[in-house]
Structures are given as structure tokens and as C-alpha cells.
Amino acid sequence: MIGFIAVIIVLIIILAVLASCVKIVPQAQALVVERLGAYLQTWQVGVHVKMPIVDRVAKRVNLKEQVADFPPQPVITKDNVTMRIDTVVFFQITDPKLYAYGVENPLMAIENLTATTLRNIIGDLELDQTLTSRETINAKMREILDIATDQWGIKVNRVELKNIMPPAAIQDAMEKQMKAERERREAILRAEGEKKSTILVAEGKKASAILDAEAEKQAAILRAEAEKERRIREAEGQAMAILKVQQANADGIRMIKDAGADSAVLTIKSLEAFKAAADGKATKIIIPSEIQGLAGLVSSITEIAKEPGK
Numbered sequence: 001m002i003g004f005i006a007v008i009i010v011l012i013i014i015l016a017v018l019a020s021c022v023k024i025v026p027q028a029q030a031l032v033v034e035r036l037g038a039y040l041q042t043w044q045v046g047v048h049v050k051m052p053i054v055d056r057v058a059k060r061v062n063l064k065e066q067v068a069d070f071p072p073q074p075v076i077t078k079d080n081v082t083m084r085i086d087t088v089v090f091f092q093i094t095d096p097k098l099y100a101y102g103v104e105n106p107l108m109a110i111e112n113l114t115a116t117t118l119r120n121i122i123g124d125l126e127l128d129q130t131l132t133s134r135e136t137i138n139a140k141m142r143e144i145l146d147i148a149t150d151q152w153g154i155k156v157n158r159v160e161l162k163n164i165m166p167p168a169a170i171q172d173a174m175e176k177q178m179k180a181e182r183e184r185r186e187a188i189l190r191a192e193g194e195k196k197s198t199i200l201v202a203e204g205k206k207a208s209a210i211l212d213a214e215a216e217k218q219a220a221i222l223r224a225e226a227e228k229e230r231r232i233r234e235a236e237g238q239a240m241a242i243l244k245v246q247q248a249n250a251d252g253i254r255m256i257k258d259a260g261a262d263s264a265v266l267t268i269k270s271l272e273a274f275k276a277a278a279d280g281k282a283t284k285i286i287i288p289s290e291i292q293g294l295a296g297l298v299s300s301i302t303e304i305a306k307e308p309g310k
Contacts, residue, residue: 023048023057030096032059042096061096065157068107072165073115075122077130084165085122087114089145090158098153106152110145114159117144127166134161 024047025031031043035055050056068091072084089110093099103109121140122130130137138159145156166174 017052021050021052021055023050028063030061030063031057032061032096032100034058039097039101059096059100061093061099063093063096065090065092068110069162070111070114072163073118075119077122077125077127079126081127081170082167083127083130083170084163085118086162087118087141088160088162089114089156090160091149091154091156093153094155095153098151100153102152106149106154109152110149110154110156113145113148114141117141127170131164131166134164137161 023031023043025043025045027045029045031048033040033043033048033050033055034057035051039058040055068089070087070089072086074082074084076082091110099106118137118141121137125133125137138161141159142156145159149156
């Protein structure tokens with residue numbers, strides 16, 4: 001009975017040892033296996049069996065991208081301003097063997113390397129450059145850290161400056177400077193707005209003056225055309241009146257002639273026609289010599305008739 005129990009115990013131990021020799025490696029992980037204390041191989045995803053007693057899993061490695069958030073580090077700029085900067089490093093293990101045997105504490109090594117690299121880079125920059133050159137600092141740190149951690153089987157994918165904390169006095173000065181800059185921009189924007197408003201008002205007045213001048217010009221043209229038309233019509237009316245008067249005189253003379261009037265009557269009628277033609281407006285009238293002689297005769301007769309007692 002005791003022997004049977006001992007056999008069962010031995011079988012259980014053998015099964016437990018065999019079960020412990022079977023290893024299942026999940027996704028995004030790797031196992032570093034040693035045999036008798038020496039590196040044997042790296043197990044990737046899948047089922048693996050190791051030899052009992054002589055083989056052992058030395059390290060389980062996570063192959064996912066990892067994030068290391070380091071506490072703020074004191075740094076001094078080129079212009080002797082002390083500030084605190086905390087960094088975030090994104091890294092990934094690419095070689096489990098180098099990661100297991102390259103450095104004792106990889107995470108601490110990355111933290112110390114990040115701090116020293118940050119101090120070296122910030123030491124070459126002034127305060128203003130440090131505040132405005134985050135992308136440049138990130139790129140330089142990533143390049144330096146990636147080269148340094150390559151022999152540890154680690155690839156640094158990205159480095160970010162999380163916070164830059166200048167001294168309180170510097171922060172107060174920066175806030176005052178920012179306030180003054182905002183006020184200056186506000187004044188510039190207000191002045192530009194007023195300038196544009198003045199320009200628009202002036203352009204509006206100019207356009208209004210141009211339109212008024214154009215309207216006045218059109219009105220003057222229309223008035224001139226109306227005056228021209230009026231004068232033309234007046235001239236045509238006067239010409240028509242003169243033509244009718246002359247026509248009437250001509251008809252009268254023709255009637256007198258047809259009635260058998262002598263030359264003296266015709267001459268007097270001609271003088272009356274000249275008088276009507278002049279209408280009191282002409283300053284000089286040219287009269288034919290024949291009519292002039294008869295006119296002189298008529299004038300003499302008139303003068304004689306005016307003498308007293310005759």
C-alpha cells in the first residue's frame with residue numbers, strides 16, 4: 001500500500017515537471033531561455049518545450065511599444081536660467097537577447113541617459129530658444145537616445161518634452177510680455193480697422209462726388225440740348241414769321257401792280273416792306289438807288305407839307 005502511494009506521488013511529480021517544461025508564449029512577448037546558465041535561444045509566439053533542470057526561462061520580454069514618463073529634471077540654459085523639464089520617452093524592445101544581457105536596469109539607464117542628453121542640449125540654447133524649439137529638441141534627443149540604446153536592443157521611437165517650467169520670476173516676466181504683446185496687437189488691429197474705415201468712407205465720398213459730377217454733366221448736356229432746341233425752334237419761328245410777312249408784302253405788291261398802280265406807289269410799298277423787314281432791329285439797311293431818289297422826293301414833299309401856312 002505504501003509502495004503504491006509512493007508510485008503515485010512519483011508520477012505526480014514527473015507530470016508536474018513535464019508540465020512545467022511546456023511553455024506557451026503569447027502574442028507580443030518573447031522568452032529568453034538559458035541552458036546551464038548560458039544563453040540558449042529566444043522563444044517567440046507559440047508552444048515550446050524545454051529540458052527539465054538544465055533549461056530555464058531567464059527573462060520574459062514585452063515587445064509592445066512602452067511609455068516611460070520621467071520626473072522633471074533641473075537644467076540650465078545658455079543664459080544661466082535654471083528650469084525644470086520632464087520628458088516622455090516612447091520605446092520598443094527589438095532584440096530580447098540584448099535587452100536581457102545589455103544593461104542591468106534598462107529603464108533606469110534610459111532615464112539617466114535622457115536626463116544627461118537633455119542637459120547637454122538645453123545648455124547650448126537660450127531661454128527663448130528653449131521655449132520655441134521643442135520640435136528641434138525632441139528630434140535631437142530621439143536621435144541621440146536611439147543610437148545609445150541600440151546596443152541594449154531598444155529602439156527609441158519618440159521623445160516629447162512634456163512640461164517646461166521656468167522660475168516664477170521668469171514666468172511673471174513672460175506673462176507681462178505676452179500681455180503687452182497682446183495689447184500691441186490689439187492696438188494695431190484697431191488702427192488698421194480705423195484706417196480701412198477711413199479709406200472706405202473716402203472712397204465712398206469720391207464715388208459719390210464722381211456720380212454727382214457725372215449727373216451734373218448729364219444735366220448740363222440736357223440743358224444745353226434743350227436750349228439749343230429752343231433757339232432752333234425760335235429761329236425757325238422767326239424765319240417762318242418773316243417769310244409770311246414777306247409773302248404777304250409780296251402778295252400785296254402783286255395785287256397793287258395788278259390793280260395798275262404807278263411806280264411811286266410801288267416804291268412806297270417797297271419802303272414799307274423794308275421797314276417791316278427791319279422791324280426796328282436792323283442798324284443799317286441798303287436801299288437801291290431808284291428807291292432812294294423817290295424816297296428823297298417823298299421826304300421833300302413831307303417837309304413842305306409841314307411848313308406853316310401851307
